[in-house]
Structure formats: C-alpha cells, structure tokens
Amino acid sequence: xxxxxxxxxxxxxxxxxxxxxxxxxxxxxxxxxxxxxxxxxxxxxxxxxxxxxxxxxxxxxxxxxxxxxxxxxxxxxxxxxxxxxxxxxxxxxxxxxxxxxxxxxxxxxxxxxxxxxxxxxxxxxxxxxxxxxxxxxxxxxxxxxxxxxxxxxxxxxxxxxxxxxxxxxxxxxxxxxxxxxxxxxxxxxxxxxxxxxxxxxxxxxxxxxxxxxxxxxxxxxxxxxxxxxxxxxxxxxxxxxxxxxxxxxxxxxxxxxxxxxxxxxxxxxxxxxxxxxxxxxxxxxxxxxxxxxxxxxxxxxxxxxxxxxxxxxxxxxxxxxxxxxxxxxxxxxxxxxxxxxxxxxxxxxxxxxxxxxxxxxxxxxxxxxxxxxxxxxxxxxxxxxxxxxxxxxxxxxxxxxxxxxxxxxxxxxxxxxxxxxxxxxxxxxxxxxxxxxxxxxxxxxxxxxx
Amino acid sequence: xxxxxxxxxxxxxxxxxxxxxxxxxxxxxxxxxxxxxxxxxxxxxxxxxxxxxxxxxxxxxxxxxxxxxxxxxxxxxxxxxxxxxxxxxxxxxxxxxxxxxxxxxxxxxxxxxxxxxxxxxxxxxxxxxxxxxxxxxxxxxxxxxxxxxxxxxxxxxxxxxxxxxxxxxxxxxxxxxxxxxxxxxxxxxxxxxxxxxxxxxxxxxxxxxxxxxxxxxxxxxxxxxxxxxxxxxxxxxxxxxxxxxxxxxxxxxxxxxxxxxxxxxxxxxxxxxxxxxxxxxxxxxxxxxxxxxxxxxxxxxxxxxxxxxxxxxxx
Numbered sequence: 001x002x003x004x005x006x007x008x009x010x011x012x013x014x015x016x017x018x019x020x021x022x023x024x025x026x027x028x029x030x031x032x033x034x035x036x037x038x039x040x041x042x043x044x045x046x047x048x049x050x051x052x053x054x055x056x057x058x059x060x061x062x063x064x065x066x067x068x069x070x071x072x073x074x075x076x077x078x079x080x081x082x083x084x085x086x087x088x089x090x091x092x093x094x095x096x097x098x099x100x101x102x103x104x105x106x107x108x109x110x111x112x113x114x115x116x117x118x119x120x121x122x123x124x125x126x127x128x129x130x131x132x133x134x135x136x137x138x139x140x141x142x143x144x145x146x147x148x149x150x151x152x153x154x155x156x157x158x159x160x161x162x163x164x165x166x167x168x169x170x171x172x173x174x175x176x177x178x179x180x181x182x183x184x185x186x187x188x189x190x191x192x193x194x195x196x197x198x199x200x201x202x203x204x205x206x207x208x209x210x211x212x213x214x215x216x217x218x219x220x221x222x223x224x225x226x227x228x229x230x231x232x233x234x235x236x237x238x239x240x241x242x243x244x245x246x247x248x249x250x251x252x253x254x255x256x257x258x259x260x261x262x263x264x265x266x267x268x269x270x271x272x273x274x275x276x277x278x279x280x281x282x283x284x285x286x287x288x289x290x291x292x293x294x295x296x297x298x299x300x301x302x303x304x305x306x307x308x309x310x311x312x313x314x315x316x317x318x319x320x321x322x323x324x325x326x327x328x329x330x331x332x333x334x335x336x337x338x339x340x341x342x343x344x345x346x347x348x349x350x351x352x353x354x355x356x357x358x359x360x361x362x363x364x365x366x367x368x369x370x371x372x373x374x375x376x377x378x379x380x381x382x383x384x385x386x387x388x389x390x391x392x393x394x395x396x397x398x399x400x401x402x403x404x405x406x407x408x409x410x411x412x413x414x415x416x417x418x419x420x421x422x423x424x425x426x427x428x429x430x431x432x433x434x435x436x437x438x439x440x441x442x443x444x445x446x447x448x449x450x
Numbered sequence: 451x452x453x454x455x456x457x458x459x460x461x462x463x464x465x466x467x468x469x470x471x472x473x474x475x476x477x478x479x480x481x482x483x484x485x486x487x488x489x490x491x492x493x494x495x496x497x498x499x500x501x502x503x504x505x506x507x508x509x510x511x512x513x514x515x516x517x518x519x520x521x522x523x524x525x526x527x528x529x530x531x532x533x534x535x536x537x538x539x540x541x542x543x544x545x546x547x548x549x550x551x552x553x554x555x556x557x558x559x560x561x562x563x564x565x566x567x568x569x570x571x572x573x574x575x576x577x578x579x580x581x582x583x584x585x586x587x588x589x590x591x592x593x594x595x596x597x598x599x600x601x602x603x604x605x606x607x608x609x610x611x612x613x614x615x616x617x618x619x620x621x622x623x624x625x626x627x628x629x630x631x632x633x634x635x636x637x638x639x640x641x642x643x644x645x646x647x648x649x650x651x652x653x654x655x656x657x658x659x660x661x662x663x664x665x666x667x668x669x670x671x672x673x674x675x676x677x678x679x680x681x682x683x684x685x686x687x688x689x690x691x692x693x694x695x696x697x698x699x700x701x702x703x704x705x706x707x708x709x710x711x712x713x714x715x716x717x718x719x720x721x722x723x724x725x726x727x728x729x730x731x732x733x734x735x736x737x738x739x740x741x742x743x744x745x746x747x748x749x750x751x752x753x754x755x756x757x758x759x760x761x762x763x764x765x
Binding site: 035036039040041042044045108109110112139140141142143145146147148149150153194195196221223224225226227228230231248250251252253254256257276 | 570573600605607688690693694719721724
C-alpha cells in the first residue's frame with residue numbers, strides 16, 4: 001500500500017539497515033519527509049507538529065524485525081497513529097423517540113449543506129424514517145428553491161416559508177408541522193455563514209436553543225486548507241456540534257482537514273459526500289482516509305472507480321464472447337468507450353501505489369484511444385463483426401477515413417487478433433479470485449451502474 | 451483596472467485588512483519581538499507561512515532565501531530585517547504578478563465574452579452577479595448566460611442576481627445541454643450588440659473527465675459564433691481552499707487552455723488564500739478580483755502591488 005512514502009523513507013534510512021534499531025537521528029530525518037507529506041495534504045500546522053512528536057515517541061527504540069525495512073515500520077506506525085487520531089469507531093446519526101427528532105445542518109458558504117441535507121433525508125428514508133426538510137437559508141438567492149427541487153427528486157416534503165426571512169421562526173414552525181404530520185425526523189438546512197460573523201452565529205445558536213436538536217452536523221469541504229481548524233473550532237465553541245460531514249471527497253484532494261478537525265474538536269466524522277448524485281454519501285473509513293492522506297495510492301478508490309464506470313452486464317456479455325472466441329471490433333469499440341469513461345490514463349494510473357510520483361513528468365498519449373476509436377469507426381458494421389473480410393482495399397479506405405495510415409490499421413488488426421487469442425486462454429475464475437482478494441464482492445458490484 | 455476605479459474602494463481595504471491581520475500582520479510583530487534571524491525566528495516565520503496555505507514548497511523556498519540573506523547581508527535594524535523578509539516574499543509573489551499589474555478589460559470588439567468556471571461551491575454565480583453589476587455601473591450592457599443546467603435552482607439563483615444587477619439573462623427551463631445555452635447567449639449577445647457576455651457554468655470537480663469534456667464543448671460551441679471567444683476564462687477559487695487549489699488550476703487549464711485570471715472568493719473570512727501564491731508561481735495565472743462579502747458591491751479588483759504593500763502595512 002505504502003510504496004511511495006516508504007521508498008523515500010527507505011532512502012533516508014538506508015544507513016541504519018542492519019543496525020536493527022531506530023535511533024533518534026534516523027527518525028528525525030524520516031519524519032521530515034512525513035511532515036512534507038502531511039502539509040501537502042492540508043493537515044494543520046499545529047496538528048502536524050503534535051502528531052510527529054507522538055510518532056517519534058512511539059518509533060524510538062522499536063526493533064526492526066528482519067522481514068521489514070525501517071521505512072515500512074515507520075510508515076506503519078504513522079498509519080496506525082493517523083487512524084487512531086481519526087477515531088476508529090463507526091459513527092451513525094443518533095436519533096431519539098421524540099417526534100420529530102431534529103438534525104441541524106451548519107457550515108460555511110459553499111461547503112455543500114443543501115445537497116447534503118437532501119442526501120441525508122434520502123438516507124434516512126431508506127432506513128424507514130419519514131423525514132421533513134426545512135428550508136432555513138433565508139439569505140442566499142434561490143436557496144429555498146434549490147432545497148424544494150431536491151426534495152421533489154427524493155420525494156421528501158420540504159417546509160418553506162417563501163416570504164419569511166426569520167430562520168428561527170421557520171425552524172420552529174417546521175417543527176410543529178412535522179409533529180402534526182407525523183414526520184419523525186426534521187432536517188434543518190441553514191444558510192452558510194462565516195464563523196466570525198457574530199450575528200449569523202447567533203441566529204443558528206438561537207435555532208439550537210429553540211429546538212434542542214439530537215444531532216448538529218458541521219459540514220466542511222474536504223478541499224479546505226489550514227483554516228479548517230479555526231472554523232471548526234469556532235462553530236464547535238458556539239454550537240457544540242455532534243458530528244462532522246466531509247463533502248466533495250470524490251475530488252482529488254487529500255483531505256487532511258479531516259485529521260485537523262478531529263484533532264481539535266474530537267467529534268466523529270459521520271458522513272462523507274462522494275458525488276453529486278443524491279445517494280452519494282457514505283460512512284467514514286479512517287483507514288482509507290489515512291492511506292489517502294499519506295498519498296500511498298488509492299487501491300480502493302481505483303477499484304471503486306472501475307466499478308462505477310463498468311457496466312457489469314456488458315462485462316459478462318463480453319466474457320461470454322471471449323470464451324466463445326466471438327469477440328469482434330464492435331465489442332472492442334464498446335470496451336474502448338468504457339475505458340475512456342474512467343477518465344484520463346494519467347489520472348487512472350496515478351491511483352496505483354508507487355506509480356503516482358513517477359508518472360509526474362511522463363506524458364501519457366491520451367490520443368491513442370481516439371485514434372483506435374477512429375479506425376474502428378471507419379469500418380462498416382460488417383467489417384467490425386467479421387474482421388476476416390478486411391482486405392487491402394478495405395484497409396486503405398479505413399486508413400483514409402480515419403485520418404491514419406495503413407500501417408496504423410494493420411497494427412490495430414494484428415493487436416486485435418493477438419488480444420483475441422490471449423482472451424480465449426484467460427482464466428476468468430482466477431480473475432474472480434483476485435477480485436475477491438481485493439475485497440470486491442459481487443453484491444457490492446451490483447449497485448454500480450453506468 | 452479603469453472600469454472599476456470608482457467603485458467601493460473602502461470595501462477593498464476592509465477585505466484586505468482582514469487578510470492582513472490574520473496573516474502577514476503577524477510578521478511585523480514577529481520581527482519587532484525577535485529582532486534577529488535565528489532558528490526560532492525562522493520556525494515562527496515558517497508557521498505563519500504554512501498557516502496561510504502557501505504550501506510547504508513555497509514556504510521552504512522563502513525561508514531558505516531569508517536564511518541565506520541573513521548570513522550574507524548585514525542587517526542592523528528591524529527595518530532591515532523587515533525588508534529582507536518582505537523582498538523574499540515579493541520575489542515569489544509580486545514578481546510573477548508584475549506583468550499583470552495594469553490589468554483592465556480590453557474591450558475591442560463586442561461582445562466581450564467572459565466564461566466563469568470552478569469547482570462546486572466556490573461562489574461562481576455570486577461572483578458573476580457582482581461582475582455584472584460592476585459592468586452595468588460602468589455603463590456597459592451585459593448579457594448573462596445560465597449554462598449551469600445541473601444544480602437544482604441554479605437558474606433561479608442567477609436570475610435573482612441578474613435582476614439585482616439590472617442586466618439581461620438567457621436561460622432555458624428545459625434544455626439539458628449547457629453548450630446550447632452558451633451558444634444561444636453568445637449569438638444573442640452578438641446580434642443585440644451587447645458589450646459584455648458572461649457565461650456561468652456548473653460547478654465541477656476537476657478530476658471528473660466527462661464534466662471537463664462538457665466544459666470543452668461549451669467553449670468549442672461558443673467559438674462557432676465567434677472564433678476567438680471567450681476573451682476571458684476566470685477560474686473561481688475559494689480562499690479556504692488548501693493545496694488542492696493548485697490541482698484545480700492545473701486541470702481547468704489543461705481542459706480549457708490558458709486561464710486568463712482567478713477570482714479569489716470569501717476573503718472576508720478567516721482563511722488567507724495563500725494557495726494563490728503557489729498557483730501564481732507555478733502557473734502564472736494572475737488574480738483579477740477578490741470577493742469580500744455577500745453584497746453585490748463586495749467584489750474588488752485585485753492589485754498585487756497594493757496587496758503586497760498591505761501585507762506589511764502598520765495599522
């Protein structure tokens with residue numbers, strides 16, 4: 001998992017190989033590398049400083065077992081410490097018997113509160129609850145509209161008073177409405193606010209006093225930098241929130257803010273947002289987060305991305321064709337399209353451990369897929385289904401049509417024949433076994449469609 | 451910055467002073483209290499830099515330069531010391547920005563097309579409302595195109611801003627294709643002789659291939675109306691953004707060709723926006739405007755020289 005940082009650390013620690021023990025000097029040298037990694041991941045300055053102190057204490061005097069390198073050992077210690085810092089317990093929302101239970105959603109502007117509110121409502125609905133959304137962002141233009149549209153999409157009612165600008169009053173009336181209409185969870189979407197805006201902080205504090213929520217969730221953008229701790233702390237001092245929601249984690253940010261906030265307020269991350277679709281929330285996995293922050297390649301993310309983009313039915317159809325040796329250019333074309341959907345090759349490769357850094361300066365020729373596609377698209381349907389008819393005249397026509405050379409066309413056809421041979425001999429059961437080892441069950445795959 | 455000269459200058463100072471107090475204001479008090487460049491001084495300087503989101507590379511670069519200068523140059527007073535630190539920061543920051551200092555919209559042909567892009571929640575729509583307001587106030591006719599067909603009620607939000615600014619807006623209630631709206635907006639802008647056309651786009655994470663392709667298409671399709679369009683592509687970056695800001699700038703550049711400027715939003719909060727220093731030095735994309743509040747006049751032209759000076763001003 002941890003090849004990249006490990007490699008750096010091993011270089012630093014080369015000298016002590018054979019000494020069998022980690023000394024203060026070695027640790028200092030290697031922690032300097034770790035420090036850079038943590039800052040690149042946006043972990044807060046003070047949190048990094050404390051964290052490294054702890055790691056140093058734990059590392060000193062550790063015996064290096066023969067089978068692992070000192071670098072591996074230090075990385076393991078760091079990884080373990082990161083996970084324990086983020087809290088290893090799984091946290092869900094905790095509601096009471098009160099009708100309605102109240103969940104108050106708070107955070108800065110643009111952190112993703114409204115989208116998350118709708119996702120949470122949908123999530124609770126699938127758990128058998130009957131949520132009501134309350135539109136208490138009375139400031140941002142069309143914020144109420146946005147929540148209403150989302151509510152309609154997930155078929156959850158939205159309480160809104162279009163003329164009112166009194167968020168506290170709306171929240172109280174929403175509560176009454178929920179009580180009378182037997183909606184058992186009230187989710188209150190509030191306006192984004194700066195932690196230093198005292199008037200606005202008072203407003204949300206007044207909602208808290210009025211409704212005494214079971215949960216107050218602080219929503220924070222996972223791309224946030226050093227300021228995350230200030231904001232998280234001020235909101236916490238004022239509201240004593242019960243949990244954190246980390247949004248936009250489907251981006252390529254490392255998300256060090258998760259560690260920083262956790263270290264400062266000691267409240268669990270309850271959900272992460274991983275996409276724009278309304279079912280794209282997940283519970284938080286500290287172990288995945290740790291490897292993401294350490295930049296050690298995101299195998300899980302890679303597998304997930306592949307699952308997300310690959311149509312399983314399509315894949316099993318292809319498998320059949322491989323087996324019967326009926327694989328043709330039409331199938332090849334649809335395969336190319338699937339690969340393209342996964343994003344740029346550079347992006348995909350960078351997810352693999354150890355590849356990320358090395359790839360930095362390599363230019364992957366993205367155009368190659370475009371060229372291949374163009375060639376196949378210049379074939380007639382019959383030619384694609386039955387490549388044996390591809391004689392010289394046809395090949396020249398295809399080359400002209402696709403803006404390539406006849407050599408390119410020949411090369412593709414040759415590659416295709418080789419691939420076909422290879423696929424025929426491939427052991428699909430063995431591949432399934434590999435998938436299993438990567439912790440991918442067929443059930444988990446079923447949920448992913450293009 | 452001719453266009454916006456007369457507008458709301460006090461707000462600019464407010465926004466900047468908040469930034470200054472949080473970040474480099476501290477440098478002065480550090481210099482006054484330490485008076486010598488020693489290990490402890492450099493550590494504290496490093497802390498200030500890192501906390502601004504400037505990033506470890508930029509920080510290490512400045513620190514090692516300061517260290518070197520402290521050895522070579524003789525500094526006697528606090529002023530000498532301050533000068534060393536200031537010059538080294540400026541080397542990274544304002545030097546790369548120097549060529550952009552005298553920015554003004556060079557509106558030679560109508561319409562002047564501005565495309566606004568960025569990740570989700572950074573404040574694109576709000577910034578567009580403010581931009582439109584400023585153009586309108588400067589006597590320009592403005593047409594906004596709402597090419598965010600994805601987010602719920604994005605249309606309505608932009609419409610409210612357009613009304614506030616008193617400018618026209620093109621939107622489609624049922625079209626799902628943002629490129630067609632961009633095409634329509636530029637066409638109408640051209641036909642009606644509007645001075646300025648601003649295209650709002652949906653927020654998108656820069657690592658989503660299909661969404662970046664969509665953005666390329668929007669640009670391509672607009673070029674069917676006017677070949678060299680758009681005149682400006684502004685990337686909106688939230689000041690709270692950490693090191694990921696650099697990736698954002700890189701990927702949007704990769705997709706769209708050179709970005710012509712950055713709008714740095716939410717500078718009225720506690721975040722410092724230090725990531726723009728890194729973006730500046732690596733990609734040379736200038737900051738054109740800063741957002742310092744939710745009101746329509748809370749968008750200010752960014753002048754790097756003034757910014758650098760303000761960073762050290764005693765107040």
